[in-house]
Amino acid sequence: MINHGTLAANxxxxxxxxxxxxxxxxxxxxxxxxxxxxxxxxxxxxxxxxVLDL
Numbered sequence: 001m002i003n004h005g006t007l008a009a010n011x012x013x014x015x016x017x018x019x020x021x022x023x024x025x026x027x028x029x030x031x032x033x034x035x036x037x038x039x040x041x042x043x044x045x046x047x048x049x050x051v052l053d054l
Contacts, residue, residue: 006033025054 001007002018007030009018024030034054 001030001033001037006030 002009002020007020008024009020011018031054
């Protein structure tokens, strides 16, 4: 989503971790895009695997 411009993020230098503000993650457009991407992903077959809701 960062590469597509949906999620705003900054890097201090190339190769550094992305810095993402919580307010950007809570943005409605970002939430809808994340939900759409999760729905396209096959569900895991491991019943012990937890889902991280953003």
